[in-house]
Amino acid sequence: MSLSYHQQRFAQDIAKLITFIYSQNYACTLGEAFRTPEQAEIYAQKGIGIKNSQHCRRLGCDINLFSPEGKYLTDSKDYEPFGIYWESLDPLNKSGCFFQRMKDGNHFERRA
Numbered sequence: 038m039s040l041s042y043h044q045q046r047f048a049q050d051i052a053k054l055i056t057f058i059y060s061q062n063y064a065c066t067l068g069e070a071f072r073t074p075e076q077a078e079i080y081a082q083k084g085i086g087i088k089n090s091q092h093c094r095r096l097g098c099d100i101n102l103f104s105p106e107g108k109y110l111t112d113s114k115d116y117e118p119f120g121i122y123w124e125s126l127d128p129l130n131k132s133g134c135f136f137q138r139m140k141d142g143n144h145f146e147r148r149a
Contacts, residue, residue, distance in 0.1 A: 043129070043149035044095050050126045051098055054145060057122050058102065068099030068143060091146040099143045113142030120145075 058065050072080075072092035080086025091097035102110045102119070110116070113134040120132030123145050131148055133141030 038149070040094065040149070043147055046127065046129075047096050047098075047147040050123070050130060050147070051145065053126060054100070054119065054123050058100070058119060061118070062105040063119075064103040064107070066101045066103075068101050070098045071095055072097075091148065094149075096149060097144060097146040100145060101143060111142075113140040116142035 055065060069092060072086075072090055074088075074093050077086060077088050077090045077093050080090070081088040100119075102116060104110055104115075116132070116134040120134040120142070123130050123132045124135075127147070129147050129149055131146050133144030133146070136144075
């Protein structure tokens with residue numbers, strides 16, 4: 038399947054995830070969705086990202102989560118219910134809150 042196909046499926050699933058977040062009385066804003074290879078290299082050198090990020094392929098998106106009370110949530114544990122939902126949408130979907138090496142709770146990606 039083409040990269041374009043995966044990008045389209047990813048976009049559809051992000052829309053479902055956002056709808057699900059709001060259905061649980063949480064709110065969100067969008068963080069970084071596209072990252073240039075140059076920016077990915079800078080993040081990798083700083084230890085805050087990886088060189089071969091799915092963001093560079095338009096298959097990664099960071100979502101900023103807010104509690105029902107309006108508090109900005111930064112702990113990966115807070116993202117777990119949404120990570121479970123995200124991964125249930127497609128076996129290619131991976132949630133950063135379940136990454137083994139470096140937790141990245143607000144990161145959602147598709148591995149194609």
